[in-house]
Amino acid sequence: MSAQSPAMTGPTTMVEVERRQVGMPTPLLGMLLFIASEVMFFGGLFAAYFNSRAAHQGVWGPPEGAAPLEILPIALPITIILISSSFTMQFAVWAIRRGDQRALKRWIGVTLALGVLFLLGQLYDYSQLGFGIGDGIFGTTFYTLTGFHGAHVFGGAVGLTILLARSVQGQFSARNHIAVEAISMYWHFVDVVWIALFTTLYFLR
Amino acid sequence: MATTTLTPQAAVYRRSWILEWLTTVDHKKIGIMYIANSFFFFFLAGILALVMRSELAVPGLQFLDDRTYNEAFTMHGTIMIFLFVVPVLAGFANYIVPLQLGAPDMAFPRINALSFWLLPVGGLMIMSGYLFGGAAAEGWTGYTPLSSAYSPGPGTDLWLIGLILVGTASILGSVNFIATIFKMRAPGMTLFRMPIFVWTVLVTMTLILLATPVLTAGLIALFIDRNYGGSFFEPSAGGNPILWQHIFWFFGHPEVYIVILPAMGVVSEVLPVFSRKPLFGYRAFVFATVGIGLLSFSVWAHHMFTTGVVFLPFFSFMTALIAVPTGVKMFNWIATLFRGSISLTTPMLFALGFISMFLIGGISGVMLAEPPIDFHLQDTYFVVAHLHYVFFGGSVMGVFAALYYWFPKMFGRRLNETLGKTHFWLMLIGFNLAFFPMHMLGIQGMPRRVADYSPDAGWTLLNIISTVGAFTIAISILPLMLNVVATFINGERVGDDPWEGNTLEWATSSPPPPYNFDTLPPIRSERPVFDLRHKHDREQLAPALTAESEASS
Numbered sequence: 001m002s003a004q005s006p007a008m009t010g011p012t013t014m015v016e017v018e019r020r021q022v023g024m025p026t027p028l029l030g031m032l033l034f035i036a037s038e039v040m041f042f043g044g045l046f047a048a049y050f051n052s053r054a055a056h057q058g059v060w061g062p063p064e065g066a067a068p069l070e071i072l073p074i075a076l077p078i079t080i081i082l083i084s085s086s087f088t089m090q091f092a093v094w095a096i097r098r099g100d101q102r103a104l105k106r107w108i109g110v111t112l113a114l115g116v117l118f119l120l121g122q123l124y125d126y127s128q129l130g131f132g133i134g135d136g137i138f139g140t141t142f143y144t145l146t147g148f149h150g151a152h153v154f155g156g157a158v159g160l161t162i163l164l165a166r167s168v169q170g171q172f173s174a175r176n177h178i179a180v181e182a183i184s185m186y187w188h189f190v191d192v193v194w195i196a197l198f199t200t201l202y203f204l205r
Numbered sequence: 206m207a208t209t210t211l212t213p214q215a216a217v218y219r220r221s222w223i224l225e226w227l228t229t230v231d232h233k234k235i236g237i238m239y240i241a242n243s244f245f246f247f248f249l250a251g252i253l254a255l256v257m258r259s260e261l262a263v264p265g266l267q268f269l270d271d272r273t274y275n276e277a278f279t280m281h282g283t284i285m286i287f288l289f290v291v292p293v294l295a296g297f298a299n300y301i302v303p304l305q306l307g308a309p310d311m312a313f314p315r316i317n318a319l320s321f322w323l324l325p326v327g328g329l330m331i332m333s334g335y336l337f338g339g340a341a342a343e344g345w346t347g348y349t350p351l352s353s354a355y356s357p358g359p360g361t362d363l364w365l366i367g368l369i370l371v372g373t374a375s376i377l378g379s380v381n382f383i384a385t386i387f388k389m390r391a392p393g394m395t396l397f398r399m400p401i402f403v404w405t406v407l408v409t410m411t412l413i414l415l416a417t418p419v420l421t422a423g424l425i426a427l428f429i430d431r432n433y434g435g436s437f438f439e440p441s442a443g444g445n446p447i448l449w450q451h452i453f454w455f456f457g458h459p460e461v462y463i464v465i466l467p468a469m470g471v472v473s474e475v476l477p478v479f480s481r482k483p484l485f486g487y488r489a490f491v492f493a494t495v496g497i498g499l500l501s502f503s504v505w506a507h508h509m510f511t512t513g514v515v516f517l518p519f520f521s522f523m524t525a526l527i528a529v530p531t532g533v534k535m536f537n538w539i540a541t542l543f544r545g546s547i548s549l550t551t552p553m554l555f556a557l558g559f560i561s562m563f564l565i566g567g568i569s570g571v572m573l574a575e576p577p578i579d580f581h582l583q584d585t586y587f588v589v590a591h592l593h594y595v596f597f598g599g600s601v602m603g604v605f606a607a608l609y610y611w612f613p614k615m616f617g618r619r620l621n622e623t624l625g626k627t628h629f630w631l632m633l634i635g636f637n638l639a640f641f642p643m644h645m646l647g648i649q650g651m652p653r654r655v656a657d658y659s660p661d662a663g664w665t666l667l668n669i670i671s672t673v674g675a676f677t678i679a680i681s682i683l684p685l686m687l688n689v690v691a692t693f694i695n696g697e698r699v700g701d702d703p704w705e706g707n708t709l710e711w712a713t714s715s716p717p718p719p720y721n722f723d724t725l726p727p728i729r730s731e732r733p734v735f736d737l738r739h740k741h742d743r744e745q746l747a748p749a750l751t752a753e754s755e756a757s758s
Binding site: 013014015016017018019020021023026029030033034036037038040041042043044045047048051052055056132133134136137138140141144148 | 307312313316376379380381383384387388389391392414415416417418419420421422423425426429430433434435436437439442443444445448451452455712722723724725726727737740
């Protein structure tokens with residue numbers, strides 16, 4: 001067996017352990033794995049959506065009496081807001097990689113504001129739709145998918161608030177800002193989910 | 206900040222041992238808490254099994270009514286799977302994986318503590334249905350509409366919330382394990398030098414990471430249906446009850462491998478040590494494990510053949526295909542035993558019990574994968590027999606092999622062999638008495654999940670045998686409990702490496718100190734401790750072998 005031949009050389013007693021961290025930092029790997037599980041979570045909800053949709057060929061959409069879904073005046077603007085927030089988040093990451101703490105604070109603040117704006121827009125949209133979660137299978141899937149996406153945006157906003165507080169205290173530097181990288185990964189993921197959701201709900205007719 | 210001490214002296218402070226255990230982030234203490242918590246739920250669910258077997262011993266309703274019987278099998282299944290087999294194996298993994306990798310702890314120790322503490326909370330929430338007008342009663346699979354329109358009480362809601370918590374614990378744990386395995390290995394510990402147990406845990410945790418969130422989505426959808434007027438699974442409002450089965454089994458079939466793979470890993474650690482041989486075909490075993498993991502996502506609908514909405518040939522073929530990597534492992538194990546110097550210690554007996562009992566469960570699984578047979582046997586006791594040969598004959602045998610094998614590592618004392626062997630033989634005999642007759646009952650058409658049967662059906666004798674078997678299993682637990690208590694009081698102290706093990710957990714003290722290792726053996730194969738023990742042989746052999754390899758090359 002090939003694994004045995006190197007055993008013939010080198011030390012044969014217990015040795016001191018010298019540990020080195022190589023490759024991706026452990027917290028980032030943890031965040032990536034967590035995002036993988038989130039992909040499967042939304043995968044389950046999307047599967048439920050498409051399963052229900054496939055059973056209602058031609059009659060899919062908001063229940064009778066409610067207006068059909070339109071991308072204006074709300075859905076498209078909040079989509080643009082959320083996608084922009086991904087860019088501002090990335091500006092924050094690039095800023096702290098340069099060690100620019102002022103720009104970090106500014107861009108995290110902007111990202112947080114855009115995220116909150118998205119949530120407020122979504123709540124306003126809910127109030128205008130004219131149907132609820134209990135109004136048939138479309139209402140159920142619509143509110144579950146957008147609601148859980150919104151909950152994830154809210155979770156991201158909490159993370160951003162913590163980042164903002166920590167950056168105000170000057171806890172991040174060019175060498176030490178793993179939390180910023182991790183939260184930005186999560187924020188981009190939430191953005192991608194919304195792009196999939198927006199396309200599915202508003203364009204896939 | 207001009208002068209900082211590089212190694213500041215930590216203030217010495219004393220804590221009571223209760224506070225120490227409640228707040229610990231040490232993977233070894235958390236692992237032991239996982240195991241203890243799991244056995245608590247094991248005993249609860251075991252009592253429920255005895256209640257059911259008592260009811261089924263003879264025709265007629267003696268002790269229970271239909272409702273309480275339904276609650277009993279629902280809670281038995283849910284607790285055994287989600288709060289015993291999965292977490293107890295996660296507990297052993299928690300204790301052993303960082304040690305086998307030569308790591309000081311898990312990658313995220315505090316998340317590790319969180320994943321543990323969610324378990325008792327979720328478990329008690331599931332059980333608390335009994336306090337609020339009746340526990341969930343639709344079976345551990347929670348099929349809609351049994352779990353929606355026909356289960357109005359809060360029991361099912363508590364079941365859902367509890368399962369979401371337990372699932373979240375699993376997901377956090379899987380992130381932690383995968384990060385640990387990829388980032389915390391000692392220098393020299395390449396992926397293909399990792400112990401087989403670590404490989405099986407890696408694949409298991411990947412399955413948990415990708416399958417459990419889908420169940421969470423389904424549980425939340427059901428919760429929305431039940432509480433917020435949703436209609437995911439409600440046909441009158443456009444929903445589809447079969448959707449639940451798809452979601453549940455998309456998780457549920459990987460779940461079967463989540464509970465069996467780590468047990469296979471335990472067996473693959475125990476067999477080489479007590480055969481005094483390396484595991485036969487290490488790489489084949491690794492690839493078989495990965496293959497099972499991949500295939501497990503493409504077989505879920507074999508649980509749904511009789512719904513009439515799934516493509517039978519595909520799911521039947523893919524299911525039969527899983528027998529191939531599983532068969533590879535069987536040959537790995539048998540070839541490891543072949544011409545080995547076998548010592549029949551208690552862990553070895555349980556490992557051999559695993560191989561033989563799991564073989565029966567595997568064969569009945571291939572039978573059920575054939576649609577014509579499945580149509581006949583769906584929802585009969587044959588399925589109950591099959592799943593117990595896999596879960597009990599497989600996973601639980603592996604759990605006990607792990608317990609007897611690693612107990613000396615955890616506590617420095619070896620469990621008594623005589624009591625251990627008594628436990629094994631009683632359990633093996635009781636297990637086969639309890640579950641083998643169920644094959645026959647199933648073929649004769651006895652339906653599962655029904656509290657009563659006709660005295661004219663001719664099923665009474667087999668049911669009596671099965672009940673006797675169930676109580677024999679319960680009696681087999683007594684020598685185990687006696688053994689654990691007696692060993693804690695006055696067990697044999699056996700040093701750091703009583704079994705002459707191969708892997709790194711035996712290269713530290715028993716029990717290991719905080720952060721596990723000061724020094725490690727050089728890691729140049731998957732058996733570093735074996736290499737270290739036989740270094741003198743190797744030094745003598747080295748010149749000859751080097752000359753030989755040079756001559757041949």
